[in-house]
Amino acid sequence: MKNTNVKKGWNRDEIAQKVALDIPDGAYVNLGIGMPELVADFIPKGREVIYHTENGLLGMGPVPEQGQEDPELINAGKKNVTSIKGACYFHHADSFTMIRGKHIDICVLGVLQVAENGDLANWSTGQKGAVPSVGGAMDLVAGVKTILVITKHTTKDGQPKIVKNCTYPLTGKSVVKRIYSDLAILDVTEKGLFVRELAPGIDFDYLQKQTGAKLHEYELE
């Protein structure tokens, strides 16, 4: 009975909330497909954040009410969305001008693997015969000012997703700034991975065991 209240790690919403806290007022943000999309639900009140979707909309709003969907108003994941007041539409070359030209402040992405030097792999497992699909992932990591990763700390099989070197094909080299997992928040620095915050019930040693790269602790002044 004494263990029922001991919480271990963060759930998906809680991870998304942690990311959301780090998105400042006025930021232009691109959210990847899947878990990253949750982030929009947790932006603290009072902050105005503008969402970019690479298929040509700045000022993406929430999903429409049922019956209000417009098949010509979708996001990069091809789901129905809405647009906010002050939104604008543009073509694909202009959209990637925003991305490649370093105009987007933050991109939150899911990953297959992320390495201690910030290498990111999220587009292909390199499997023979599979249809390789890259979409805008490589453009985003090459162009957006700050790349944040949101991920389960390990795969379903318990294999680390945070590794010394990516074994999957890279999406971009040395691009990730911070990793938000169910177990911790890690900063990617020139000196390696530093633990910024541990999730409830997670200690450094446990975290290290779940991680395929060496972790460092910040020294307190």
Added chain:
Amino acid sequence: MKNTNVKKGWNRDEIAQKVALDIPDGAYVNLGIGMPELVADFIPKGREVIYHTENGLLGMGPVPEQGQEDPELINAGKKNVTSIKGACYFHHADSFTMIRGKHIDICVLGVLQVAENGDLANWSTGQKGAVPSVGGAMDLVAGVKTILVITKHTTKDGQPKIVKNCTYPLTGKSVVKRIYSDLAILDVTEKGLFVRELAPGIDFDYLQKQTGAKLHEYELE
């Protein structure tokens, strides 16, 4: 008295009219500053020609009536113009996409010199101390499908403007397709300059003397 009716050469309007006759219905046309602008006045009835001005307007119309000028509606020569029904405005990069991307059918330009191989010089006399200014001339000759030249056959001093080799700095190499002067219309071909039409009162020998490059006659079949 018998000579008063003998006309020699074409006047400016007549040259412009000759150019206009060669502009087909539906053409997208960019007219250079000065004499080329006259061409628009002589497009045969029934032909619809759309004028591009590189400062961001497709569908340029005639000069406005007095009092109707808008200082923010001008052409590349910075003169007040109007826009026609079906016109559109766009920014400079898009405007030169039209030019460089070979979307404009015809550009009519004035010249300092044009050579027998189609080399064109119209932006600089190369004088020391003068302020060099190129504007869109090099883009036009590099990008527009067909470059037509409209010019007096010789300078005010009687020097040929149609020459074997340009002595002025080039605007573009081998770009001119046809030359319309007060004395003749010349085709620029791989085999040299061919006389397409002689102005009234001008014969081949006289024309050759006014020209700094060898002229050829088309053989009749």
Added chain:
Amino acid sequence: MINKIVKSTEDAVKGIFDGAVVMIGGFGEAGSPIELIHALIDQGAKNLTVISNNTGSGHVGLAALIEQKRVSKMICSFPRTSNSTVFPDLYAKGEIELELVPQGTLAERIRAGGAGIPAFYTPTSVHTPLAEGKENRVFNHQTYVLEYGIKADFSLVKCKAADRYGNLIYNKTARNFGPVMCTAAEITIVQTSRVVELGKIDPENVVTPGIFVSRVVEVSNPVHESKLVFENRTYP
């Protein structure tokens, strides 16, 4: 007189030849010119190289064109689809070639093709498998990869309204690749929900200037691909 309006989708796709390079607009179903694609299926051209962001859904539109084995090569950024096995099946059998291009690089290559830019450098894909065999070059201490402008013989594009000059406006995120594809083809073919009188589109709001458009056909009630897919429809 300039009149780019043609009477039928059949007239619109005339002249598309075997072996042609064809750009097809759309991101998913948004902006996909399904009626033009179906007219192209009927028209018969084969051995096509198709440039489009995706490979279609179900067994209609682009997926149907591929299923009819009319496409020998796809150039796209995201050929994997959740609701079609047409491309993956042919790809697995080696019956269709794929050139995978990052989405932003694809858009920029098309824009460059239309703008007379033969090649440019981009940071996208550097140090990844998609940059393998490509020229790397350092500018200001950062590595970039050389990519080439790309052009097509034909572009098929969908829009919301058009006039007889070929001036176009689009609907929301259905704009996507349309404007750049219009600039990059020898012959640009557009299906529009509405043909409007000259001057009805405010000159300030034209998205694609008519100079980039060759033929316009009105398809006043275009089908929704997702609806066709939901109904398990096939074409032809």
Added chain:
Amino acid sequence: MINKIVKSTEDAVKGIFDGAVVMIGGFGEAGSPIELIHALIDQGAKNLTVISNNTGSGHVGLAALIEQKRVSKMICSFPRTSNSTVFPDLYAKGEIELELVPQGTLAERIRAGGAGIPAFYTPTSVHTPLAEGKENRVFNHQTYVLEYGIKADFSLVKCKAADRYGNLIYNKTARNFGPVMCTAAEITIVQTSRVVELGKIDPENVVTPGIFVSRVVEVSNPVHESKLVFENRTYP
């Protein structure tokens, strides 16, 4: 809350530093942000590199900035003007540097700078003196010249209407270099004839998305440069 509106042109040009690279919109007087330029004259920054198509008229606006010897280098396509001797006089004396760039190459270099493209090849200027010393390269049997993307510390741009997000629309041919310059500066400063409520600009008609804009100041009755020049006005 996002609010890019600032109260005065003085606030708008704050922080422009000595030695800054400044893009200034306009083609002739159309689109020239005169009130911002005059605020910059008052503000005092010097040793500027200015990127603008022309060099101004009379003794106001850009010509006045140059006349005050605040510009050490001009990058432009057409510095010669019929109604100002300011630039030519300084140029003849060797007191101002000039980088002459063909107009389309200038527009494309700015667009590239804003789009994260460090360099591209163009057919413009090949075999002319403006290509001297530049890299030539052959693609498909045609020669092209390598040109570099260009960025600025600040852009000064004029538009017709803006909202607090910085979304902009322009007026007719005053659009010219504005949209590309907005994309290519660290800090983009815009003067607008009108500030409008969010949502007043149709999302389909926004020309410059707010993401490219840092500061907006309302100048509701901007002067006409040609009128000032006609009246022989000077600034300050």
